[in-house]
Amino acid sequence: MAATKDPRPCSIADTLALVGEKYSLLVLREVCLGNGRFDQLVRNIGAPRDVLATRLRRLVDAGILTKRVYSERPQRFEYRPTAAGLELEPLLMILKEWGDRHLRADDxxxxxxxxxxxxxxxxxxxxxxxxxxxxxxxxxxxxxxxxxxxxxxxx
Amino acid sequence: MAATKDPRPCSIADTLALVGEKYSLLVLREVCLGNGRFDQLVRNIGAPRDVLATRLRRLVDAGILTKRVYSERPQRFEYRPTAAGLELEPLLMILKEWGDRHLRADDxxxxxxxxxxxxxxxxxxxxxxxxxxxxxxxxxxxxxxxxxxxxxxxx
DNA sequence: CGCCGTCAGTTGGAAATTCAAACCCTCGCC
DNA sequence: GGCGAGGGTTTGAATTTCCAACTGACGGCG
Known part of the structure; x- marks a missing residue:
């Protein structure tokens, strides 16, 4: 994960270092849709549970998601986008639009x-x-x- | 790389399957900047040469990049964005903007x-x-x- | 109480990818 | 002939991913 040599300094690369790993943006998608629980994420994204757990930690650390308790006893959590996370939603809309136009045929x-x-x-x-x-x-x-x-x- | 179960059908996921791998969007960045030669890409992105070669093949196959000859004898190539590739440039602008705002302090x-x-x-x-x-x-x-x-x- | 089920992860080992450096080939030039 | 550039490929070790199984804290039911 360390940078190989010293590539071009770039905010695009920096942002991708946070949200560019596999599944990270799909996590954001689900969380923006309101599906923020671990098992929902596993099902809707199709990611291995361990990888998902790693991504969630990273996204929370980065300030893109927060982990909230939605039920004490039994303790249950839910991930939600922060303000910074919501600012990445337009990214998802553009990915969706591109995919709809180039990868799909009216379905x-x-x-x-x-x-x-x-x-x-x-x-x-x-x-x-x-x-x-x-x-x-x-x-x-x-x-x-x-x-x-x-x-x-x-x- | 195969989908684990059957996740939510989604154009975002489909698009990410093409451009979401490590380095792919950085390749697009460089190519949009006009730096389309293999050695430039290696230097500016900091990716291993073999991985870069794999990504380039994939992006060309996906119709996002084209490989052009810019010199016969000695044969030399250059990658350029297609129209579809250029349609992803806004994505880069948003990543940049987010990174500038959240990850940098006026530098x-x-x-x-x-x-x-x-x-x-x-x-x-x-x-x-x-x-x-x-x-x-x-x-x-x-x-x-x-x-x-x-x-x-x-x- | 005993057993089953849900949620939110963690663990372990095999399989796939990445990384870094070295190597290859074609040419142009001196 | 030797050197250097450009555009990759090869090799083997280091990481990650994947998948299934397991844990642990509960709640409910009979």
Missing amino acids: RPMVVEHACGHELVPLVTCAACGEEVRHEDLTAHPQSPGWTVSGPVAA | RPMVVEHACGHELVPLVTCAACGEEVRHEDLTAHPQSPGWTVSGPVAA
């Missing part, structure tokens, strides 16, 4: 409805101008020397 | 500029109404029986 296993009454189609926009983000409109500026980018990728 | 290693002249702050919005997506505004509707959701997660 979407889940439909998400937005409060406005329409089915949610998530769009990533620029907070400053409101435009949808397109690759050609982006320019990356590395802040540390030595970590260059090779310019825009033309079609 | 962002990369700044992305949008064509509008401002630094990019990605926002996920509803295509129908334009509003920013908030957890409380979403309702999930599973399409297959047996895969319930336990209702909204209150604060």
Whole structure:
């Protein structure tokens, strides 16, 4: 799990170090759906119980989930997303949208409805101008020397 | 890698099966930055060469990357994102934004500029109404029986 | 009380992956 | 001929994953 050499310093990599392991984002999915109990997670995700236990510890440590007691005697727990965890939900929506479009043929296993009454189609926009983000409109500026980018990728 | 039992059918899981393995999204990052050559990828990502080779094959098979010859004699290759690959770039922006906000203290290693002249702050919005997506505004509707959701997660 | 069932994990050992370094092959260049 | 770059593959050891079984604290039932 240690970094091999010294790769590009990057917040994407840092975030993935927390939520990029197998099953972690599926845990977040279930927890966002309100299915936060251990056995529900095992069933809905299909992960081995030990791996799941490890992931849950990590996500709680990272401040993405909290472990709450929903019943003393018998003691029973439930995992819920923190505010920081909920901020990752858009990630799930984009993964879902991509999968629906590219991997499925009109048999979407889940439909998400937005409060406005329409089915949610998530769009990533620029907070400053409101435009949808397109690759050609982006320019990356590395802040540390030595970590260059090779310019825009033309079609 | 086989699914343990039969977990919830889900496009999020399907998409993660393609891009959720270790390093895959970092490959996409580099390729979107224009650093598509094998040795660049090894250096910038810090992945073992063999694992990287495996990931690249998988991403090409999935239609997320293409392998192009940029020089015959000596034969040299370069990986580039396909249209489908570029559609995953917003994912990277959200991971970056989350990491910048939660994992860093004003030492962002990369700044992305949008064509509008401002630094990019990605926002996920509803295509129908334009509003920013908030957890409380979403309702999930599973399409297959047996895969319930336990209702909204209150604060 | 004795037994069964649920929930939330832990344990143990075999199987699959990852890691790191070394190696290979094709070329261009001097 | 030797060196170096680019783009991988091979090898063997170190980690992780997987799976099934087990634990332990209860609650309920007869």
